[in-house]
Amino acid sequence: MKFLQCTFGVAASCAVLLSAAAAxxxxxSPQAGNQIQxxxxxxxxxxxxxxxxxxxxxxxxxxxxxxxxxATGGETGPNxxxxxxxxxxxxxxxxxxxxxxxxxxxxxxxxxxxxxxxxSLVAFIHAQQYAQSGGKGGRKGVDAxxxxxxxxxxxKKYFEGAGGCAHCHSPTGDLAGIxxxxxxxxxxxxxxxxxxxxxxxxxxxxxxxxxxxxxAYRDEFTIALTDSSGxxxxxxxxxxxxxxxAPANAHVEQFSKYTDEDIHNLMAYLQTLQ
Amino acid sequence: MMSRVGRVFLLAxxxxxxxxxxxxxxxxxQMLLHPPADSWPGYHGDYSGRRHSSLTxxxxxxxxxxTLAWSFQTNQTIPLKSSxxxxxxxxxxxxxxxxxxxxxxxxxxxxxxxYPRGQGEHIGQRGVGxxxxxxxxxxxxxxxxxxxxxxxxxRWKVEVADVSKGYWTSMAPLVxxxxxxxxxxxxxxxxxxxxxxxxxxxxxxxxxxDSTLPAGTPNETTGGMTWMTGTYDPDLNLVYWGTxxxxxxxxxxxxxxxxxxxxxxxxLNPDTGKLVWAFQASPHDTHDWDAVETPVLVDGDFHxxxxxxxxxxxxxxxxxxxxxxxxxxxLTVPFGTLNWSLGVDxxxxxxxxxxxxxxxxxxxIAPDEGGMTNYRSxxxxxxxxxxxxSANLGWGIYFSKxxxxxxxxxxxxxxxxxxxxxxxxxxxxxxxxxRHELGEESGAGVLTTDSGLTFTxxxxxxxxxxxxxxxxxxxxxxxxxxxxxxxxxYQLDGRQYVVTSSxxxxxxxxxxxx
Numbered sequence: 001m002k003f004l005q006c007t008f009g010v011a012a013s014c015a016v017l018l019s020a021a022a023a024x025x026x027x028x029s030p031q032a033g034n035q036i037q038x039x040x041x042x043x044x045x046x047x048x049x050x051x052x053x054x055x056x057x058x059x060x061x062x063x064x065x066x067x068x069x070x071a072t073g074g075e076t077g078p079n080x081x082x083x084x085x086x087x088x089x090x091x092x093x094x095x096x097x098x099x100x101x102x103x104x105x106x107x108x109x110x111x112x113x114x115x116x117x118x119x120s121l122v123a124f125i126h127a128q129q130y131a132q133s134g135g136k137g138g139r140k141g142v143d144a145x146x147x148x149x150x151x152x153x154x155x156k157k158y159f160e161g162a163g164g165c166a167h168c169h170s171p172t173g174d175l176a177g178i179x180x181x182x183x184x185x186x187x188x189x190x191x192x193x194x195x196x197x198x199x200x201x202x203x204x205x206x207x208x209x210x211x212x213x214x215x216a217y218r219d220e221f222t223i224a225l226t227d228s229s230g231x232x233x234x235x236x237x238x239x240x241x242x243x244x245x246a247p248a249n250a251h252v253e254q255f256s257k258y259t260d261e262d263i264h265n266l267m268a269y270l271q272t273l274q
Numbered sequence: 275m276m277s278r279v280g281r282v283f284l285l286a287x288x289x290x291x292x293x294x295x296x297x298x299x300x301x302x303x304q305m306l307l308h309p310p311a312d313s314w315p316g317y318h319g320d321y322s323g324r325r326h327s328s329l330t331x332x333x334x335x336x337x338x339x340x341t342l343a344w345s346f347q348t349n350q351t352i353p354l355k356s357s358x359x360x361x362x363x364x365x366x367x368x369x370x371x372x373x374x375x376x377x378x379x380x381x382x383x384x385x386x387x388x389y390p391r392g393q394g395e396h397i398g399q400r401g402v403g404x405x406x407x408x409x410x411x412x413x414x415x416x417x418x419x420x421x422x423x424x425x426x427x428x429r430w431k432v433e434v435a436d437v438s439k440g441y442w443t444s445m446a447p448l449v450x451x452x453x454x455x456x457x458x459x460x461x462x463x464x465x466x467x468x469x470x471x472x473x474x475x476x477x478x479x480x481x482x483x484d485s486t487l488p489a490g491t492p493n494e495t496t497g498g499m500t501w502m503t504g505t506y507d508p509d510l511n512l513v514y515w516g517t518x519x520x521x522x523x524x525x526x527x528x529x530x531x532x533x534x535x536x537x538x539x540x541x542l543n544p545d546t547g548k549l550v551w552a553f554q555a556s557p558h559d560t561h562d563w564d565a566v567e568t569p570v571l572v573d574g575d576f577h578x579x580x581x582x583x584x585x586x587x588x589x590x591x592x593x594x595x596x597x598x599x600x601x602x603x604x605l606t607v608p609f610g611t612l613n614w615s616l617g618v619d620x621x622x623x624x625x626x627x628x629x630x631x632x633x634x635x636x637x638x639i640a641p642d643e644g645g646m647t648n649y650r651s652x653x654x655x656x657x658x659x660x661x662x663x664s665a666n667l668g669w670g671i672y673f674s675k676x677x678x679x680x681x682x683x684x685x686x687x688x689x690x691x692x693x694x695x696x697x698x699x700x701x702x703x704x705x706x707x708x709r710h711e712l713g714e715e716s717g718a719g720v721l722t723t724d725s726g727l728t729f730t731x732x733x734x735x736x737x738x739x740x741x742x743x744x745x746x747x748x749x750x751x752x753x754x755x756x757x758x759x760x761x762x763x764y765q766l767d768g769r770q771y772v773v774t775s776s777x778x779x780x781x782x783x784x785x786x787x788x
Contacts, residue, residue: 057393061414065397069462073686075562076644102351107715107756112351141686142636142673149635185688188636192671193691219713219734220747252691255669256611260629260637 045091047123055124058117066108071128072141076107079141081129082185092122144184147267155269158262163254165266168247171273179271188267192251199246201225203235215244299407299423300361306405306449307508311765314360316503317401317446319762323505323568324654327763330725331770332785337727337739337749339785343771344381346780348374353758354775355649356401357446357719360764361423365773366404367780370396370414370444375426378766381782385426389413394442395459398758400503400649403447403454405474410454412443418456418477432477434458440465440682446503450513450544453480457500457515461562462682464489464521467498467536471547481547485517485535495520495529498536502566502649507582510599512541512550514584516566519559524632524674524685532557537565539586539594541601551601554623555588560631561614561672562643562687563590570654570661576604576702585701587652587663589645590614592624593704607704609697610667613640632674632685642670642689644716651719651760653728655742660698660707662728662742666716668692694733696720698745708745710738718774719760729772731757737774737781753781 060069066077073079080086089095096118102110113121159165169175182190190196199215203223213225216232223242224234235242301315309320311329318325332340348354350369358367364384365376371389376382394414403410408429409421415437420429434456435441440463448455453471467485472478485498497520504515520529520536535549537556542549555565570585576595584598591612595605603622614630630637644666652663669692674685694712699705713733721729727748728740735756739749755777763772772783 061391061394061396064462065395068683073688074462074683076689078688079686104756109353109756110351146634146673146675147636188671189688189690192638192669195691219732219736220711221736221750221752255638255640255691256613258638260633260635263638264635 045126047127051120051123052127055120055122055127058113058120059124062111062113063121070131071125080125081131082141083129084186086125086129089122089126092118095122095125142185147184147188147264150261150264150266150268152265152268152272154261155265155267158266159269162257163262163266164250168250175270175273178273180274187270188263191266191270192255192263194248194251197246197248199244199248201242201244204241205235206239215246218244301404301449302406303451305361312360312363314358314762314764315404316359316448317357317403318503318505318568318651319357321450321506321508322571322654323651324570324572324656325568325651325719325721325760326653326655327721327723329723329763329765329770331765332723332727332739332772333725334727334741334748336785340739340749340751340772340783341786342751343769343782343784345782346374346376346381346383348372348778348780350778352396353756353777354780355398355758356775357651357760357762358773358775358780359402359404360762360766360773361404363766364423365780366402366409366423367775368399368401368411369778370399372399373402373409373411373421373426375423376780378764378771378782381780387411387419387421387426387428389417389419392437394437395444398444398649400444401446403449405449405454408474410447410449410456410474412445412447412456414442414444416441416443416458418443418447418454418472420474420477430477432472434470435460435465439463445501448503448506448513449474450506453544455504455513455544457502459499459501461497461499461519461521461523464496464681465499466496467500467517469500469504469515469542469547471544483540483542483547483549485538485540486520486533493528493530495533495536497521497523497533498538499564500566501564502568505569505571505584506544507571507598510582511543511545512598513544514569514571514598515540515542516555516564516569516586518564518566519556519562522680522682522684523562524560524672524683524687525678525680526558526560526631528680529558533559537563537590539565539569539584539596539601541598553594553596553601553603553621555586555592555594556590556626557623558626559590560626560674561590561639563588563645565589567647567649568651570652571598572654572656572701574656574659574701583701585654585661587647587661587665587699589641589648590624591641591646593661593663593699594622595701605702605704609663609699609704609706610646610665611640612646613638632672632687634673634675636671636673638669638690639672639687640669641666642668642692643672643687644668644670644689644692648716649719650716651721653720653722654701655722655728657724657726658698658742659701660742661701662696662698662720662722662730664712664717664720664730665695665697666692667695692716696728696730696740696745698728698742708743710740710745710747718757721761721763721772723763729761729763729774731774731776735776737761737776737783751781751783753777753779755779 068074392415718731753776
């Protein structure tokens with residue numbers, strides 16, 4: 001399938017046809033249990049073809065390098081058609097702010113765009129989400145069903161043994177129900193590296209007083225934390241001693257130790273923790 | 275009939291006019307070959323790509339006093355990715371669809387050219403090329419524009435490639451002799467890559483070298499895009515260029531074999547475009563690892579013998595040292611953790627591990643798709659013999675399944691984690707002499723100077739001046755945004771300036787005025 005054909009001319013009609021079809025055909029394939037819930041309000045709403053088309057054009061210019069021509073992911077940027085935020089978006093209330101503010105922590109710049117331009121991008125993204133979510137074949141991105149090649153028993157052994165996971169994690173403790181909270185690629189990504197995990201930091205002031213808290217910022221020159229009362233405090237690194245405890249580092253150390261089979265087995269095991 | 279007096283008078287007038295006629299318009303070939311201290315006439319500064327300056331006014335001792343001379347704000351959200359050019363006291367720099375000419379003394383705008391927004395990816399613009407008063411600028415919709423350097427008016431415009439097929443253009447043209455060398459971008463479609471030379475007066479094509487064959491050629495690859503600017507050796511009369519990855523990107527099943535000339539460093543004759551030699555940094559790549567990083571030209575000893583060398587810190591994680599007269603390998607060594615190769619072959623090219631090709635259930639790969647390094651310029655410091663690169667030590671997961679098709683990306687990949695670090699590599703061994711941590715992502719490109727300074731940036735938008743001998747920080751300034759460019763330096767009015775950018779702002783730094 002030529003990206004450009006679908007994106008530039010046919011996407012509009014694709015979106016209209018698929019929206020009509022989906023209104024009548026609930027997801028009923030054997031894999032439905034693993035698939036992300038499809039019938040959200042934004043996925044079934046239809047957008048005017050001209051709006052989707054002008055959105056496709058603007059998407060190519062501004063977004064496609066990172067997110068792919070059809071929004072399923074390109075260089076460095078995520079697949080928007082499988083995005084939690086896009087699924088919960090209603091008429092751009094979630095997508096609009098991301099476009100306007102960017103995601104500085106993730107390398108997405110802000111885009112100064114008019115309301116009309118934002119609306120066209122929102123229409124295109126939803127049309128693509130819709131086009132990607134109908135049926136088998138031609139679908140890009142990673143489905144939960146792609147990630148089922150491991151063995152749960154082997155994964156459990158790895159978790160308790162060579163993987164070292166049991167040092168910090170427990171299937172009945174912090175990981176109880178993890179597979180209900182995260183599914184598919186999102187589960188695997190967090191398993192490999194939990195980017196939301198917070199680090200702790202202990203700062204020792206020249207007076208000898210220690211201050212502890214959650215790491216808020218660190219570069220070569222400044223260290224900052226939020227303390228137990230939620231107050232942000234920072235110091236020049238040259239003025240204090242500090243020690244950071246980053247539990248997520250244990251995940252980094254594991255990268256060079258995993259085989260791909262270990263990763264798939266671990267995924268299989270974690271998915272049993274519903 | 276004119277009298278004798280009249281003829282003498284006319285002769286005198288014409289001699290007067292000739293001697294007061296405009297000076298040779300810059301940059302001319304002399305300036306491009308031997309850039310004076312008050313110039314930066316091409317993307318890399320000079321033809322070598324070393325990004326190393328002989329200026330010594332700013333030193334490790336006084337750099338702590340470096341201060342803001344002026345800044346220029348584009349008032350745009352798009353981050354600046356270009357290296358500015360400095361010619362005759364004027365800085366020329368770009369963003370997609372935009373060229374600014376700014377007074378290098380004051381930071382005031384002289385003119386601005388804005389191209390009507392058209393199709394094509396607006397992901398970045400690396401800068402202009404210049405020759406004899408003309409400015410050459412590539413647009414997202416794959417056109418080459420020639421502007422009058424005096425006022426930004428358009429002299430001519432030519433189409434480089436068909437944007438509707440998926441091409442776009444973003445690189446900074448390189449002027450060699452009377453040839454303007456331009457390259458193309460685009461790997462979301464299965465497109466043939468090429469390098470083209472055009473006439474600086476008219477834009478007419480002089481020659482084209484094709485890196486790959488047209489789409490549809492059985493068992494052959496497309497891709498090999500010429501994303502970045504190459505380098506030139508005037509004694510050997512060879513231009514050196516890196517080419518991009520093959521397409522389809524993550525699925526190599528339709529393109530068995532090495533996939534020449536993708537992910538390659540090639541040597542071409544700039545007058546004819548004829549291929550003289552090629553070295554492949556990533557045979558049969560399936561990870562989007564272009565080999566378009568600067569082919570840095572260094573003359574020096576290698577293990578006791580003088581060599582004309584070419585060095586590249588490549589996206590795939592390998593540091594290559596080649597003999598640039600014939601493309602033979604002198605050294606191939608990783609400059610960070612990589613897990614995708616089975617070692618190197620007899621020609622010292624990496625052997626890709628089939629077990630680490632993208633798969634339906636994913637493969638954990640180091641480096642990540644962004645690569646061990648990327649567009650950020652490295653620098654070769656001739657004083658210390660160190661090759662200094664802005665690296666990213668990262669891991670990603672790569673997926674590809676039949677349903678992803680055989681067109682364009684053909685799969686998906688996701689970064690898992692990475693850390694930015696400046697590495698100073700001993701080019702004769704590949705050993706890393708010193709490292710400077712940058713934070714959770716990569717920083718800026720690198721510039722070095724003869725006084726022993728390394729200018730770069732970290733992951734948090736801090737501009738940094740480091741000691742080239744040990745990497746220690748000697749000066750910094752928080753820029754307030756991400757740095758997505760490589761620094762330049764020049765001398766004007768007896769003052770050395772270092773010019774950097776971050777977000778949509780250009781900063782000029784110098785020591786305080788006495």
